[in-house]
Amino acid sequence: xxxxxxxxxxxxxxxxxxxxxxxxxxxxxxxxxxxxxxxxxxxxxxxxxxxxxxxxxxxxxxxxxxxxxxxxxxxxxxxxxxxxxxxxxxxxxxxxxxxxxxxxxxxxxxxxxxxxxxxxxxxxxxxxxxxxxxxxxxxxxxxxxxxxxxxxxxxxxxxxxxxxxxxxxxxxxxxxxxxxxxxxxxxxxxxxxxxxxxxxxxxxxxxxxxxxxxxxxxxxxxxxxxxxxxxxxxxxxxxxxxxxxxxxxxxxxxxxx
Ligand SMILES: Nc1ncnc2c1ncn2[C@@H]1O[C@H](COP(=O)(O)OP(=O)(O)OP(=O)(O)O)[C@@H](O)[C@H]1O
Ligand SMILES: [Mg+2]
Numbered sequence: 001x002x003x004x005x006x007x008x009x010x011x012x013x014x015x016x017x018x019x020x021x022x023x024x025x026x027x028x029x030x031x032x033x034x035x036x037x038x039x040x041x042x043x044x045x046x047x048x049x050x051x052x053x054x055x056x057x058x059x060x061x062x063x064x065x066x067x068x069x070x071x072x073x074x075x076x077x078x079x080x081x082x083x084x085x086x087x088x089x090x091x092x093x094x095x096x097x098x099x100x101x102x103x104x105x106x107x108x109x110x111x112x113x114x115x116x117x118x119x120x121x122x123x124x125x126x127x128x129x130x131x132x133x134x135x136x137x138x139x140x141x142x143x144x145x146x147x148x149x150x151x152x153x154x155x156x157x158x159x160x161x162x163x164x165x166x167x168x169x170x171x172x173x174x175x176x177x178x179x180x181x182x183x184x185x186x187x188x189x190x191x192x193x194x195x196x197x198x199x200x201x202x203x204x205x206x207x208x209x210x211x212x213x214x215x216x217x218x219x220x221x222x223x224x225x226x227x228x229x230x231x232x233x234x235x236x237x238x239x240x241x242x243x244x245x246x247x248x249x250x251x252x253x254x255x256x257x
Contacts, residue, residue, distance in 0.1 A: 001032035003066075004165055004197045005054065010063035012049050012220075023049040024060070025220035031165075031199065036191040038208040039201045040240075041217035042247065047201045050217070051169050054199070055088060056080045068164050085114055089163035089196075091187070093173045095150040097142040097157075104129075104138040107157045114161040124160060131193065132156050132186060148179035155186050159196055166190065169201045177206075184210040205240040209233055216243055 012024040023046045031037055039047050052058035054065055056072055065072045067087060075083055097106050104125055111121045129135045134152055137145050145153070151171065158166050171187070172180035188210050190196045200211060208214050209228075216224040224243055228236045 001034075003030050004033050004035075004068055005031040005199070006064075006066040007050075007054070008064040008066070010050070010053060010065065011061050012046070012053060012058070013061045023220055024053070027063070027217075027220070027222055029215060029222060029225065031197060033197055034191070034195045035213060036188070036198045036211045037200070037213045037215065038211040039199065039215050039217060040203065040205075040208055040243075041223075043203070045217045046220040047217055048169055051167055051199070051201050054165075055090065055167050056084050086161075087164045089158035089161070089166040091151075091154050091158045091166065091168035091171045093170055095142070095154045097150055097153060099142050102139055102141055103134065103145070103153050106142070106153065107160055110157045111160055116161060128156055128160055132189065146179075147175055148182050151175060151179065151183045152186050155183070155190060159190050159194060162194070162196075164197065166196050166198045167200075168198075170203070171200065172202065172204065172207055180204075180207065205237060205244060208240050209236040214240065214243070218247070 007027055007029050010024055010027040014021040014023060027050060039050065041047050049058065053060045060073070070083065072080070097103070098109070101109060107125050107129070108121050111124065112118070116124065126135070129138055132152060132155065134149070134156060137149055137153070142150055168187070172183055175183060184207055187198060187200070191198050200207065202208055212227070212229040214226040214228065215222055216226065226239060226243060228239060231239070
């Protein structure tokens with residue numbers, strides 16, 4: 001399987017005048033094309049820091065991140081922005097839809113920013129909207145649609161330029177359980193039908209159970225790399241619950257870190 005992401009001995013320290021926080025101690029893993037992965041771990045374990053380093057929003061202190069054969073620390077700011085635009089897609093918790101534009105214009109704007117030729121944009125928005133069942137709300141404004149529909153639009157927008165890797169930090173954080181389920185089914189559909197590689201940070205085992213692999217982070221290290229591909233939803237939930245339960249037994253398995 002072709003590797004889309006390779007993280008190699010990543011370390012991240014936050015330093016201020018009177019304080020040093022080691023957010024990532026030593027993280028290595030690889031993700032193959034088309035994988036659907038979740039990152040779990042307790043609050044403060046380093047999940048967002050890891051995602052921010054991969055998405056070029058933050059810079060690692062040590063180590064390497066390769067995306068599709070490009071090592072990120074070798075890029076200057078301008079190249080990083082271009083790389084991000086062309087290769088990465090994001091699903092934000094607060095949707096990031098512009099209120100003064102219709103759903104169609106929001107998605108089109110994302111494609112204009114990605115420098116997709118104008119002649120191709122209308123057709124692409126129409127095709128992808130049909131695929132994800134949002135054609136009926138294309139002419140509406142964000143304030144005229146529900147939270148779940150907004151999040152579905154945000155998914156369509158994230159995938160509209162066919163990025164190599166889609167990332168989301170707690171995408172269901174602002175949704176109720178019904179809309180979380182709809183969103184996860186939409187994200188799973190992105191993975192199944194388009195084969196997009198997806199990396200989701202979550203603290204929710206239900207969200208994680210939609211994915212095929214879970215990296216569990218503890219104290220800035222990978223505590224467990226749980227492969228769940230091919231398992232039933234129930235079996236996935238059982239394994240994830242066991243993993244969570246281990247964290248609450250005395251000391252967990254910190255000896256294997
Ligand atoms: N900009 C920063 N400056 C200093 N310390 C930071 C900064 N950002 C995060 N940290 C610290 O790094 C550690 C990891 O934080 P991070 O945000 O990655 O955790 P998280 O796993 O995403 O937590 P949560 O589940 O609460 O979102 C924490 O101890 C946090 O306090
Ligand atoms: Mg976080």
